[in-house]
Amino acid sequence: MRVTICENKQDLGFQAAKLGIDAIQSAIEKQGKAVVVLSTGLSQIVMYEYLVQASIPWEKVEVFHLDEYVGLKENHKASIRGYLKAHFFDKVKSAGTFHAIQGDSKDIDAEVQRLNALIGNRKIDLLFLGIGENGHIAFNDPPANIMTTQPYIVVDLDSRNRKQQVREQWFSSLEEVPKQAISMSVQQIMKAKTIVCSVPDQRKARSVAMCLYDQISVFAPCAVLRGKEECTLLLDRPSSMLIMGDRR
Numbered sequence: 001m002r003v004t005i006c007e008n009k010q011d012l013g014f015q016a017a018k019l020g021i022d023a024i025q026s027a028i029e030k031q032g033k034a035v036v037v038l039s040t041g042l043s044q045i046v047m048y049e050y051l052v053q054a055s056i057p058w059e060k061v062e063v064f065h066l067d068e069y070v071g072l073k074e075n076h077k078a079s080i081r082g083y084l085k086a087h088f089f090d091k092v093k094s095a096g097t098f099h100a101i102q103g104d105s106k107d108i109d110a111e112v113q114r115l116n117a118l119i120g121n122r123k124i125d126l127l128f129l130g131i132g133e134n135g136h137i138a139f140n141d142p143p144a145n146i147m148t149t150q151p152y153i154v155v156d157l158d159s160r161n162r163k164q165q166v167r168e169q170w171f172s173s174l175e176e177v178p179k180q181a182i183s184m185s186v187q188q189i190m191k192a193k194t195i196v197c198s199v200p201d202q203r204k205a206r207s208v209a210m211c212l213y214d215q216i217s218v219f220a221p222c223a224v225l226r227g228k229e230e231c232t233l234l235l236d237r238p239s240s241m242l243i244m245g246d247r248r
Contacts, residue, residue, distance in 0.1 A: 039066050051088070208240060
């Protein structure tokens with residue numbers, strides 16, 4: 001894993017988009033298409049501003065996404081697929097196939113089976129990622145199932161994660177935050193050829209330290225990223241404050 005400390009959040013978003021664009025273009029040149037997993041959240045907004053401006057034949061890009069809340073309609077402001085529509089698909093009109101997670105499906109188990117059949121043995125060329133304040137990747141909250149080989153799983157959301165969603169104003173109260181989500185598993189995330197992980201803001205400083213220094217365990221799911229050679233961890237100055245002594 002490579003660690004890059006950017007000057008500010010704008011630069012972090014630019015660098016994340018540049019790495020992603022290079023990976024997508026390389027995949028298309030080599031195999032005629034690219035399979036990409038998109039992430040969401042405040043850490044990704046600037047990245048999308050740059051990504052959608054890229055001269056990429058988007059019709060050759062197949063898109064999955066990391067996670068979605070169980071029971072949430074697409075028109076809710078916290079909906080992951082709604083976020084992707086607003087920040088990516090509405091601006092990239094020619095995008096290829098999008099395999100949306102239907103978190104409001106009447107049969108969640110069947111939806112997970114559908115997603116697992118779709119992703120199957122596909123080679124993921126690029127995966128955009130963030131890290132939560134509790135050290136989660138996707139919605140794999142501690143204690144996370146880091147051993148399952150199922151591509152998508154149903155997970156319980158812990159209280160710290162749910163409180164983070166309220167602080168970020170995706171929901172107006174803790175009671176409104178769903179208690180479960182459909183999430184790409186840790187093992188499936190690690191299968192991606194290239195991972196671009198964006199982690200800005202001082203509130204993420206502890207999770208950055210967890211990623212770099214904590215023992216890999218169910219209580220530190222983000223620490224698995226250390227074992228991924230083609231993973232770039234992009235930080236800004238505030239999020240890197242607990243590791244700066246090692247990076248000067």
